[in-house]
Amino acid sequence: MKYKANIQIMPLAALLDPQGKAVTHGLQQMGYTTIDQVRVGKNITLVVEADSEEKATALVEESCKKLLANLIMETYSFSLSLI
Amino acid sequence: MKYKANIQIMPLAALLDPQGKAVTHGLQQMGYTTIDQVRVGKNITLVVEADSEEKATALVEESCKKLLANLIMETYSFSLSLI
Structure with missing residues (x-):
């Protein structure tokens, strides 16, 4: 069976996120003063073939830990759906 | 009221995604041969203050169109939750 995984990888809340800060600043400069606390991470989708959910x-958990996320700086979460 | 937006920005399906290809290859080299079609995009969270949902x-729609996503190469989707 094939599953589609939708993985979110975000910088840890305790860490500075310079890219997020830059986007926050950019939006506020553009007049979106009610937008704040922007954080930028990665969104990864993939297809995995396996016997069961x-x-x-x-498999997805292992891939996140070993390659996709850097657990020192990032957290991940994901959802699976049968395709 | 404050809302948290969770925004996914992904490369258009019709476009090549070199980063995704590299990750697919990396995972397969590591022995995860059942994983395929990796695509890498951005996940952005932000807090927006507004009178209504x-x-x-x-506001989030406008920010995506004007700054966060490049609509020539990317698509976006988002969800909002009251915080």
Whole structure:
């Protein structure tokens, strides 16, 4: 069975996020003064083939830990859907 | 009222995504041969203050169109939640 994973990888809340700060500043300069606390991370989608949703979850979890996210600086979360 | 927006910005399906290709290749080299079609985009969270959910939606929509997403190469989608 094939599952589509939708993964969000964000900088840890405790860390500065210079890209987010720059975007916040840019939006405010453009007149969007009611927008604040912008944080910029990655959104990754992928297709995984596995026998069960549990196995697919385990594979995506492993990929996040080993390659996609840097756990020292980032957190990840994901959802799976059957395709 | 304050709303948290969760915005996903992804490269258009019709476009090549070199970063996604590199990640697909990386994962397959690491032995995750059942993972394919990786695409890498941005995930942006922000806080917007507005009188109503409609106004907050309009503000986020405008920010996406004017600054956050490049509509020639990317699509965006977002969800709002009251905080």
